[in-house]
Amino acid sequence: MLRALDIRNILIIDHLDLAFQPGLNVLTGETGAGKSILLDSLGFVLGWRGRAELVRQGADQGEVTAVFDLPEGHGAREVLEEAGLPLSDELILRRVNTLDGRKTAWVNDRRCSGEVLRRLSDTLVELHGQQDDRGLLDPRGHRVLLDAYGRLDGLKSDTRSAWRGVAAAQKALSAAEAALESVRAEEDFLRHAVAELDALDPQPGEDEALDTRRRLMQQGERICEDIARAQAALGQDGAEGAAGDALRWLEGVAPRAEAQLDAPIAALGRAMVELDEAAQGVARCLEALTFDPLELEETEERLFAIRALARKHGVGADDLGDFAGDLRARLASLDQGDADLETLRQSLRAAEETYDAAATALSAARAKAAAALDSAMRDELAPLKMERAAFTTAIAAADPGPEGRDSVTFTVATNPGAPAGPLNKIASGGELSRFLLALKVCLTGTESGLTMIFDEIDRGVGGATADAVGRRLAQLADGGQVLVVTHSPQVAARGAHHWRVEKTVADESTLSRVTPLAQDARIDEIARMLSGDRITDEARAAAEALMAG
Structure with missing residues (x-):
């Protein structure tokens, strides 16, 4: 207030x-x-x-x-x-x-x-x-006024919720259709690429392992001869044999040396162990460097194939496995796509049915409220000396939306047989005032x-x-x-x-x-409104009668 x-x-x-x-x-x-x-x-x-x-x-x-x-x-x-x-x-x-x-x-x-x-x-x-174009004369607000009159908030809430459900289902379906269309556009590529990757089956770390093996085989021919000489120098005909002879000779005379040879004998024993380990390591290296020329060719072919595939798809060699997994998932979505689309279409149809039921109930309630409002307006117009005028709440089909699928317009016909039209275009000034007042009285509750x-x-x-x-x-x-x-x-x-x-x-x-x-001044003011500038006793009496009535 x-x-x-x-x-x-x-x-x-x-x-x-x-x-x-x-x-x-x-x-x-x-x-x-x-x-x-x-x-x-x-x-x-x-x-x-x-x-x-x-x-x-x-x-x-x-x-x-x-x-x-x-x-x-x-x-x-x-x-x-x-x-x-x-x-x-x-x-x-x-x-x-x-x-x-x-x-x-x-x-x-x-x-x-x-x-x-x-x-x-x-x-x-x-x-x-x-001149009011913000309230009752604005057709854009008539539906809101009718809904308020009919107390339709619950039905409107149901309709809004159902509309959001339709929008969400439509969005999900559109997104799935777009995704599936995108996958379908590259289906040939996906199937070829997955087949190629599955055939090669690259493993994480394989690129580095192949490269190391290849370099070892390439270097093998150049270093094997020196490694073989070293192996001979360390063996029985070389250092190991000489050290063994020396150890036997020293051990044979040690008892007569009064412990003077104990430390050299121990050191020579340790050297024999180290020489043996060195000889075994060299032997293993020679074994590793010994290769079949066909193995080098096969190693190079696989290494080059992995690297070529990595360049082709723009990923690292170690990422080829994950990349293949992504492609397989996209193919799976393509193969499953039609079934998923049908499920989404069913969801959309169910959402549309829910909206249709809610909008239909709201439309029916609006029609009932419109009839009640029209009846109330007839009762209000009669005392305003407009008993021959007709007020109609016109409900027409509109595009579906969150507020339902109805458009609402308050129309009037000022005389029997006259065409009905919008309030602000049909009624004259005095008639319009009374229509607005009657409508406001009906809606004010x-x-x-x-x-x-x-x-x-x-x-x-x-x-x-x-x-x-x-x-x-x-x-x-x-x-x-x-x-x-x-x-x-x-x-x-x-x-x-x-x-x-x-x-x-x-x-x-x-x-x-x-x-x-105050009361006396009110009587004079109303008397002035009745008679003009000169206020008479008769005018005052008439004013009092109006105020008393």
């Missing part, structure tokens, strides 16, 4: 401090007195796009502050939380406009953007008037926490019709808050709170003033 509005240096307002109340708040005054400026000021602090130049002549800046009550569960609380702004039971909006056009806004004394203000305004205030503003919605009607408009506005304000700018005494008489807007000229300066009216 809007509790207070403080306006400083905006257009022809120097300073106004207004305290609003629950119920029906009425603003009256002569044309041009500044009633629209109040709405411009409220729209400014709420971030609405409006006049570019708002600062009062002679002032450096204009400023508007609005104070709202925020009960628990109010939609503005979620916006504040998402924006990281302070939360409390009181919401204070303040916005400043400087002469150079700069606009700065605060929410609960924290700087914020105009976008945050506009998001907050959607939860705080709803404006209705003959689905909303909470909004301050509703009606800007001269009673224009073009009078007498009993204006009285019916006033009664409907009072009904709408029951338990909530409605602000109405009106020229109709019948509407003004239904107000729970009344302000008069008037323009004064002093010292060549024009200012707009807003005065709260």
Whole structure:
């Protein structure tokens, strides 16, 4: 609920401090007195796009502050939380406009953007008037209004969930089809490459082992002769035999040498062991270097084949095994692809059936809600002297989406037999006002926490019709808050709170003033609205009768 509005240096307002109340708040005054400026000021602090130049002549800046009550569960609380702004039971909006056009806004004394203000305004205030294209006259919002009227949140949630399921299934199928198509495009390559790799069957580390063996065989012919000489020099006809002879000779004379030969004999024994190990190592080397020329040819052929295959596929020789595994997996996916695609198609069909059932249920519920809304509108239009008019909630097929597959448009026919059409194109000014009011009365039970503003919605009607408009506005304000700018005494008489807007000229300066009216002043104001500038006793009596009725 809007509790207070403080306006400083905006257009022809120097300073106004207004305290609003629950119920029906009425603003009256002569044309041009500044009633629209109040709405411009409220729209400014709420971030609405409006006049570019708002600062009062002679002032450096204009400023508007609005104070709202925020009960628990109010939609503005979620916006504040998402924006990281302070939360409390009181919401204070303040916005400043400087002469150079700069606009700065605060929410609960924290700087914020105009976008945050506009998001907050959607939860705080709803404006209705003959130029309204944000609310009831905008066909893009009619489906949302119908769904709210029918309390279809549960069915809409089911439909959104089913739509997400269809989208996920379609995405999975498309990805699988694209992957399979990619694999199919290289099927011949995959089968040839896997066959080639399987035939060669390269093993990790094999490249290095083959290369080492090849180099040994290549070097064998050049070094074997010297190694054989060394083997002969170390054997029985060489060092080993000579050392053995020496050892036998020394051992034969050692007992007569008084232990002088013990150390040499021991050293010679160790040397015999080392000579034996050396001889065995040389023998093993000769054996390893001894090769069949065919083996060298086969080793080279396999080594070159592995390296050629590695270059062909752009991988390391030791990575050929893993590369072959990847190719086999891609071939397996190709062979399994058709079966997988059929499984995914079945999943998509199941998701589509779930969506179809949810969307069908939602469509049926919308049709039922539309019939109920049309009936409620007939009941509301009759007291507004439009019993011959017809209101129809038209539901047509639309492209499937997360909100179902229906388009919703509120249409009217003002006279029997006349063609139906959109609200803002068929109804005249007075008729449009009454259609909007009736529709708002029907829909208001689905909303909470909004301050509703009606800007001269009673224009073009009078007498009993204006009285019916006033009664409907009072009904709408029951338990909530409605602000109405009106020229109709019948509407003004239904107000729970009344302000008069008037323009004064002093010292060549024009200012707009807003005065709260007590009971006697209200009678005079309504009498003025009935009779003009000259207020008669008859006009006062008529005003009293209106207020009493």
